[in-house]
Amino acid sequence: MTSISIENNTSSFNGIYVFFIANRLQLLYFLYVMPTVLTHPYMIWGIILVGIFSQLNLILLSKWLSSEHASKGYPGFVHLFGQWMMRVFAAVGIVVIGIKVTVVTLGYVEIIHQFVFPSMNPNWLIVFIMAVCCYTASLGMGNAIRFSVIAFLCSIWMILLFYTFFMPPIASLPDLYPLIPEDWSNISWKGLLLIWSSLSGPEYIVCIAHLLNPRGSFLKYFTFANTLSVLEYLVLFIASLFFFGSKFLSLSKFPIVTMARYLQSPIFERVDIILICLNIFNLVFGVSIFLLCFYGALRILGKKLQTNHSKWGIQIICIIASVWLIAANKWIWREEHQSLLLNLEIWGSSLTYLLVPLFLLIFSRKKRGL
């Protein structure tokens, strides 16, 4: 049996992979709950506005990616921040990634459990999903990056099914009124923060920057990815406004899934089951990338990056992650703790999305100045 290298430095990926990765990472779990939080029609402008901010952020990120530090990988980071700082960042990263993986996986498991397998013990679902993630992650970062294409192709077409909600009699224009808030204090900052944190994800490309083609320009691909994500958010949000109406929307826990259940097909009765199941590809892609980053951060913490990684490292991490997820599902993913965990994730990923490109740019400027 040949051992597979987890970080294969020989191949470098084109900008198009950046598009797939950034776009898919922006469409993880929060997509399903976002309309419930946004609720008011004028939050359409919120999505567009935050999308523009996200674009500005991505400009910073792509600037850094085309700098010389980025292509060096870990030594480049050490050069920028120093060994000690890197370990602090790795420790922070471990916590943030841990929360992200927990929320994303348990959120999906909850959806699957509620809509597809209500009688199944959710622990089994966690085990199955983690087994697949473990497999994808153990194939190495290069393959996980390639997997983004599959994840993209498996889930992008779903957005087309939602065109039915834009047709009468479901769609009636008054559902989108009023388009400007009557009172500015009414704007839900929590909603805007949620949009921002849902758009987070591309900052993890920093961890794989050394695998990307060093001569590539990534801004174009970031722009496409971000625009597509914002468009998808808009389509889903406007469709759910048409479908539920502003008031009723706030009462629905998973509006997107509920809408999918309303779709009809002459062949399949439950279209939603197919849609939910195909979204697993996206989840597996996201989680396996996060697990690999998690593993990398652990190795930085343990000063083991120079030594060769062991064959079992990622497997052990997956087993630990599965046990943690089962425990978290039993004790933390409950009413009051659930919202705490969601808030942590929203704040955590918002901050990483905001700070990672900013930090990198500031530090590289500083270094150059010295």
Next chain:
Amino acid sequence: MAYLKKSIWMTIVYCVILITGCAPYLENNEIEEIAPVIFWSLDAAEEGKLEATTVVPPLVQEKKRILTMQVDLLKQSGKGFNLRYYRELKVGQLRVLLINEELAKKGLRPIINTIFTDPDISQRLYLVIVQGDVKDYIKEEIESQENLDYFLYRMLKHYERKRQGQLSIVNLHQFMQKLYSPFSDPILPVFKAENGNFNYEGTAIFQNDKLISVVTDSDDEIYQLIGNDYYLKYLPIPKLSVVLGHVRTNVDVTFNRDFTEMNFKVELKGRIDEYQGEKNLNDLDDLAEITNEINSHLETQTKAFLQKNQEWQTDPLDIGARTLTPFSRPIEKKEWREKWRNLQIKVKYQMDLEPLINIQE
């Protein structure tokens, strides 16, 4: 060799999982073991209980039988039916829910909420209000008519899909959406079970979740024209001995600035399908007179219908939603209800009628 080792390991792991009995699936979904039901009928029984009725088995070559239970809570009936029948009743294919009129008058919210939250039940479940005794009707008909339940579902489906505007078809999602909308009230179709017949009666108008009134005959026709599908294949007006055919309408509602007055303008297009009165359709003056008569008749009818709704404090036409504009503050629910009750209504019809003439006299 390595593959052999791997596969042996995998086999052992699978066997352990399967043998230990912690199989992930608890529910049995084998088609021979289950009986998906198509419809459920709910009745009010004594002492605040519910009476649930269903027919099993659906779509199988087996003699049908009717199951009835008296329960306190809705889902108890699901459990009870299971224990009485040799196959497990599944609600995944539930398509029609018949609710007794008396039950609906008490308020539907607890029942509908229970059904709405069940992930097994489709949002496209048709809701129907029934007058009379459904159980008796089914008992009588089950002998002569096979697939009674399925026919009912097909009929509702047909009218929904073709949107023929003849009856109001409402599914679970639409009902819930209107129930929770601040500006409108739900409606449901009403059927009457009597002497071996199951006939469409009209439209039930709700205030929140309580049935307030059932509009029938000409009132229901007016409702179909101005509120539901804006189309009627036949609109008979016996008083004027005329039948209008293929009637299509376009409704325009405007308000004055402080919402004290509403102009309800209806553009109506159609043809005179039948006329048995004294006047001559070939004569242009006569035709204008007939049109005028129809016009004023419809105006009075519509105005009366709208005023009835004001009296009942219901808004099945979503008129409240028409007060919304993109760039102004939306009116509060309570404020709108108050305004709606005292609104001055002006109804105007604009007719475009074509007489069907084939014989020149």
